[in-house]
Amino acid sequence: MASPKKKLQGLVAATITPMTENGEINFSVIGQYVDYLVKEQGVKNIFVNGTTGEGLSLSVSERRRVAEEWVTKGKDKLDQVVIHVGALSLKESQELAQHAAEIGADGIAVIAPFFLKPWTKDVLINFLKEVAAAAPALPFYYYHIPALTGVKIRAEELLDGIQDKIPTFQGLKFSDTDLLDFGQCVDQHRQQQFAFLFGVDEQLLSALVMGATGAVGSFVSRDLSILWSN
Numbered sequence: 001m002a003s004p005k006k007k008l009q010g011l012v013a014a015t016i017t018p019m020t021e022n023g024e025i026n027f028s029v030i031g032q033y034v035d036y037l038v039k040e041q042g043v044k045n046i047f048v049n050g051t052t053g054e055g056l057s058l059s060v061s062e063r064r065r066v067a068e069e070w071v072t073k074g075k076d077k078l079d080q081v082v083i084h085v086g087a088l089s090l091k092e093s094q095e096l097a098q099h100a101a102e103i104g105a106d107g108i109a110v111i112a113p114f115f116l117k118p119w120t121k122d123v124l125i126n127f128l129k130e131v132a133a134a135a136p137a138l139p140f141y142y143y144h145i146p147a148l149t150g151v152k153i154r155a156e157e158l159l160d161g162i163q164d165k166i167p168t169f170q171g172l173k174f175s176d177t178d179l180l181d182f183g184q185c186v187d188q189h190r191q192q193q194f195a196f197l198f199g200v201d202e203q204l205l206s207a208l209v210m211g212a213t214g215a216v217g218s219f220v221s222r223d224l225s226i227l228w229s230n
Ligand SMILES: CC(=O)N[C@@H]([C@@H](O)[C@H](O)[C@H](O)CO)[C@@H](O)CC(=O)C(=O)O
Pocket: 014, 015, 047, 049, 050, 051, 052, 053, 175, 198, 199, 200, 201, 202, 216, 217, 218, 219
């Protein structure tokens, strides 16, 4: 089971994937990017290959290399590197999850499959469970982003009993504007000490009031990072 000791909290930068003019990944700037986040913005947690990183537009091999580069360059500088491993293919998602574990990432996150969609909670949970099982020592986060996946199962419904199915479940990345759903997640699962990471930057203040324990965003700054450092 994943160790809960490294709780992911505070500000988490959703990293872009740097590209060259030729459309190749520009691995050479990732080291500078780490330094920029840590030194200039005071951010020591990152979320790689997510929406901002355009992970779903990359090939599996590119996703693996991007993850490796962030983990390598972030070593001894970053606190946590969480890799988004969601994919339409369960096997690809499992491969990426296993790879994240092998390279020493600190957690994995998964969105709902968005083409042939899971229409019930149980179907979605079964998919997530199979991915999580491929990396049984890594904390697992569900990435709830219904506007992009079209999967509108409420997060609060999904969280109900989730640790019975996914023992490594450690939190929710909530990228939706339904603050009632977010508030109910926090309220009903406070005792389980899940990470409640909010992902709509424009509503962050409201989410903080409702109990967000962190935020994953494309707009990160020192001003925001100090929100959690006092
Ligand atoms: C859909 C999207 O890209 N959302 C951003 C937000 O930071 C977003 O850019 C911001 O709220 C502006 O709309 C992050 O939540 C994305 C994110 O965490 C990710 O890259 O996975």
